[in-house]
Amino acid sequence: MLKKLTRTMLAGVATAGLALSMGAVTDASAQDSTKLRIQTHFSTETLSGQMAQEFIDDVTAMSNGEIEIEMFFASSVVKSAETFDAAATGILDCDMTGGAYQTGKNPAFQFAGDLTGGYQNPYQQYAWLLHGGGYDKLNELYNANNMEFIGWWIPGPESLSSTKSFKGVDDLKNWKFRSPPGVITLIFEKLGASPIVMDFNEIFTALETGIIDGADAANITNNVGLGLYDIATETNYPGFHSMPADHLACRKDVWDAMPDHHKAILKVGMQALGLKNSTINEVKNAQTAKELREKGIALNTWSDEDLAIYRQAVQESWKEFATTPESQELLESHLQFLRDLGAMQ
Secondary structure, eight states: OHHHHHHHHHHHHHHHHHHHHHHHHHHHHHHTOEEEEEEESSOTTSHHHHHHHHHHHHHHHHTTTOEEEEEEOTTOSSOGGGHHHHHHTTSSSEEESBGGGGTTTOGGGGGGTOOSSSOSSHHHHHHHHHHSSHHHHHHHHHHTTTEEEEEEEOOOSOEEEESSOOSSGGGGTTOEEEEOSSHHHHHHHHTTOEEEEOOGGGHHHHHHTTSOSEEEEEOHHHHHHTTGGGTOOEEESSOOSOOOOEEEEEEHHHHHHSOHHHHHHHHHHHHHHHHHHHHHHHHHHHHHHHHHHHTTOEEEOOOHHHHHHHHHHHHHHHHHHOOSHHHHHHHHHHHHHHHHHTSOO
16 A cells, blocks of 8 residues: 555656656747847848848857747838837837937937948947947947847948939039938038938939939948939949948847847847948949949049048037937047047047
């Protein structure tokens, strides 16, 4: 009788232990599953849109399928500038547009996305992020807005497209162009242009209908993907006026709930995307420049004198735009890093 009772008790303990073990496996599986709804302003036809898909594929492979990403291309859920708020409030989980769209919240977001003529190439800007305290500085700003900054991907200097002559500063007088929000509008107003802030995906129609004479959209390769050179006959190359960093940022509670290895995969995935994106754009831009010349598009290289005038307007505008303690601190962090590199006095 005692042996029978003992066997029954042991069987019960074993069953309970198995149930606990199965529960632990189930809980662990649930914990190790991350599903993210992300929006980007890039379409699948652009090089950047294709790179975003490659990022998804990399993250899926590195996480063995534990991280599932549903990407909404071409701002198909909300307008580009509304993506950040849509993620912060739960409509989406993450924003893969750019920080400079959020300058209306705080001008500091300008310096979280584009120093507009400050860095000469993407690698200097990545160096600030990775080795100049950039992650911490950015997350002071992002966390205060219920978001976590995860990484940048920088295509490189952008080129402006124009339906009119675009050979130097004199051609900016009364030049109507699509501008993103932020300090860029202040800079070009100083130089006599008329910036019109509009959504990224409204550019082609506005250019086609003559509402604008040109556009600040992307580099020449992505401009081709947007169809801008089907209308615009002039551009500048190499780019000089702007080098925006597109970001990945996720809602803070979504980020905090992820297991550490998922966080690491997303951060490393963004760093890999950044390197691949900057280098492929360097290659593609050189190829695109050749093709555009063959099609009769004028690729204008601005003179040193015109570039000096532009940079003077940039430095004046930085100071005018940095009107909050956060923006002043973030701007100074960038400038001090550039001084340390010997790239600025």
